[in-house]
Amino acid sequence: xxxxxxxxxxxxxxxxxxxxxxxxxxxxxxxVALPGVPAWAHxxxxxxxxxxDAALSTAPAAVTLTFxxxxxxxxxxxxxxxxxRQRVPASAPAVSGAAGTVRIEGALGEGAxxxxxxxxxxxxxxxxxxxxxxxxxxxxxxxxxxESSGGLPVGVLIxxxxxxxxLAMVAGYLYFSGRRRQxxxx
Amino acid sequence: xxxxxxxxxxAAAAGLGAAAGAGVVAAAHGDSPAxxxxxxxxxxxxxxxxxxxxxxxxxxxxxxxxxxxxxxxxTLPATADRRGLARMMRLLTDDAARLTRGEPALGDTDATLxxxxxxxxxxxxxxxxxxxAAGLRPPxxxxxxxxxxxxxxxxxxxxxLLQVCADDPLTVAHTQRMLIKDTRPFxxxxxxxxxxRRSPGIHAPDHTQRNVMGQLDGTANPRGAEIxxxxxxxxxxxxxxxxxxRAEIEKWDMxxxxxxxxxxxxxxxxxxxxxxxxxxxxxxxxxLDDSGLPxxxxxxxxxxxxxxxxxxxxxxxxxxxDGVPNAAGHPDAGLIFASFQKDIARQFVPVxxxxxxxxxxxxxxxxxxxAVFAVPPGCAEGGWIGEQVLG
Numbered sequence: 001x002x003x004x005x006x007x008x009x010x011x012x013x014x015x016x017x018x019x020x021x022x023x024x025x026x027x028x029x030x031x032v033a034l035p036g037v038p039a040w041a042h043x044x045x046x047x048x049x050x051x052x053d054a055a056l057s058t059a060p061a062a063v064t065l066t067f068x069x070x071x072x073x074x075x076x077x078x079x080x081x082x083x084x085r086q087r088v089p090a091s092a093p094a095v096s097g098a099a100g101t102v103r104i105e106g107a108l109g110e111g112a113x114x115x116x117x118x119x120x121x122x123x124x125x126x127x128x129x130x131x132x133x134x135x136x137x138x139x140x141x142x143x144x145x146x147e148s149s150g151g152l153p154v155g156v157l158i159x160x161x162x163x164x165x166x167l168a169m170v171a172g173y174l175y176f177s178g179r180r181r182q183x184x185x186x
Numbered sequence: 187x188x189x190x191x192x193x194x195x196x197a198a199a200a201g202l203g204a205a206a207g208a209g210v211v212a213a214a215h216g217d218s219p220a221x222x223x224x225x226x227x228x229x230x231x232x233x234x235x236x237x238x239x240x241x242x243x244x245x246x247x248x249x250x251x252x253x254x255x256x257x258x259x260x261t262l263p264a265t266a267d268r269r270g271l272a273r274m275m276r277l278l279t280d281d282a283a284r285l286t287r288g289e290p291a292l293g294d295t296d297a298t299l300x301x302x303x304x305x306x307x308x309x310x311x312x313x314x315x316x317x318x319a320a321g322l323r324p325p326x327x328x329x330x331x332x333x334x335x336x337x338x339x340x341x342x343x344x345x346x347l348l349q350v351c352a353d354d355p356l357t358v359a360h361t362q363r364m365l366i367k368d369t370r371p372f373x374x375x376x377x378x379x380x381x382x383r384r385s386p387g388i389h390a391p392d393h394t395q396r397n398v399m400g401q402l403d404g405t406a407n408p409r410g411a412e413i414x415x416x417x418x419x420x421x422x423x424x425x426x427x428x429x430x431x432r433a434e435i436e437k438w439d440m441x442x443x444x445x446x447x448x449x450x451x452x453x454x455x456x457x458x459x460x461x462x463x464x465x466x467x468x469x470x471x472x473x474l475d476d477s478g479l480p481x482x483x484x485x486x487x488x489x490x491x492x493x494x495x496x497x498x499x500x501x502x503x504x505x506x507x508d509g510v511p512n513a514a515g516h517p518d519a520g521l522i523f524a525s526f527q528k529d530i531a532r533q534f535v536p537v538x539x540x541x542x543x544x545x546x547x548x549x550x551x552x553x554x555x556x557a558v559f560a561v562p563p564g565c566a567e568g569g570w571i572g573e574q575v576l577g
Contacts, residue, residue: 074485074543074544075485075544075546077479077480077483077484077485079478079479079480080478081474081477081478085474085476085478087474087478114477114478116475116477116478116479117479118448118479118483120485120546123437123440124437124440124441124445124449124546124549124550125441125442125445126444126445126448126449126483126546128477128479129477130477130478130479
């Protein structure tokens with residue numbers, strides 16, 4: 001390669017060489033990683049009444065879950081179960097915008113309850129999760145509250161991203177050091 | 187050059203087939219798949235396997251589906267009448283009877299393509315328009331409109347249907363060509379849909395096939411003795427629904443495996459319902475997971491499509507299609523859904539209505555074609571398909 005072409009390219013990119021490498025590595029990471037990542041914008045539970053882990057003195061008449069995205073009424077499931085994993089009689093979910101409400105039929109006695117939901121975001125991903133609350137003096141429900149999006153957990157995604165970034169940087173370094181050697185020997 | 191060589195090899199093989207004798211047959215008709223006999227003379231048994239054409243019921247319904255199919259629908263002219271239709275059906279029956287036993291049709295312009303029927307079946311269906319043209323009351327009616335439908339005229343309707351199935355695509359092509367040629371004086375081609383399933387020898391015959399979306403497709407089908415009460419009327423007739431379901435593959439590709447399984451209600455790898463562990467486990471819609479959610483999502487395809495009454499089940503006999511991708515590389519792929527049932531209004535419509543009302547899988551499949559046909563009884567040797575209707 002002719003020297004002036006090289007220097008022109010360097011002027012265009014500007015800045016010290018390590019910045020160029022970082023840019024290339026970052027670009028490579030984006031190119032490699034982005035298309036494989038299923039949409040980031042999954043629906044998530046934004047707020048709930050009763051709130052997760054709430055210790056209530058009076059029984060709630062309804063459970064309302066609000067998500068960060070519009071719900072599709074056809075694909076919204078909300079169930080309330082007692083400590084014996086028996087489903088508490090409740091209405092079908094009434095969906096309004098991003099919120100779904102089930103009215104509990106009859107009064108809840110003292111005890112631990114679990115709210116579980118399975119909803120579908122507008123891009124078709126299923127989001128399900130659960131949390132507990134108690135009425136009266138009962139102990140906290142023994143449910144592992146949590147949310148899963150059906151995809152990889154965020155931690156794993158970040159881990160994959162970090163490994164990908166590392167590999168891309170190594171690749172970028174090898175690419176540029178290889179080119180430098182070529183130029184040197186030419 | 188390669189294609190010409192293949193063509194020549196094929197012709198040579200076909201010639202050999204003729205020499206080896208068309209008498210090498212293993213006829214099977216009805217519930218059991220064609221038993222394939224080892225043919226003498228080194229002729230591959232798959233190629234010479236025959237499914238009997240004649241019988242009280244038409245072939246191409248209850249047998250294990252061959253790998254390739256062409257669904258050909260025709261439109262009758264306004265001048266069509268009962269006598270003309272009877273003439274057409276005599277001719278087409280004769281063609282089908284010959285071709286399915288590995289003999290050329292009368293006037294076959296490429297007789298060398300006939301000797302390897304490869305389980306060829308030709309099944310005739312009569313659309314509502316054929317009955318009206320004959321001055322008869324149609325036993326089948328067009329489906330009601332469903333809100334998920336995005337039907338295109340070019341894949342919908344039809345007065346006459348030929349379902350051509352065989353384990354070899356060249357056999358299907360030749361049969362389709364001969365039958366269309368002889369139908370031309372009577373009717374115009376309305377649409378042709380060509381599809382495929384796994385090839386013979388790829389897995390066991392009773393293995394459930396996968397569709398282009400990777401799902402096991404047909405697990406809930408009636409099998410063996412379960413077929414009769416769901417499919418066949420006493421006179422040997424049945425009905426077929428053909429719907430072209432476009433797969434929205436680009437959107438489907440955005441889902442994780444768990445998302446896909448929630449939409450279908452089955453594991454992708456084993457086909458087991460989410461409430462069980464094996465493909466043929468009965469889905470348990472009462473089973474709850476640790477948090478109290480039903481193990482089978484109530485909006486999943488399997489939950490919504492479930493039919494428990496054996497007399498109301500559908501015999502699904504679908505074929506995949508995979509057309510030419512567009513310039514952006516997006517596939518044109520999906521399913522040629524074909525189901526046989528005694529009564530479309532009593533069996534098919536309620537299931538389709540439930541799925542149209544609520545089925546998460548609707549996000550990734552779009553009905554773009556739809557047609558219904560009565561499948562008249564079969565015929566004895568010397569008879570013709572439709573003789574009970576048009577004779």
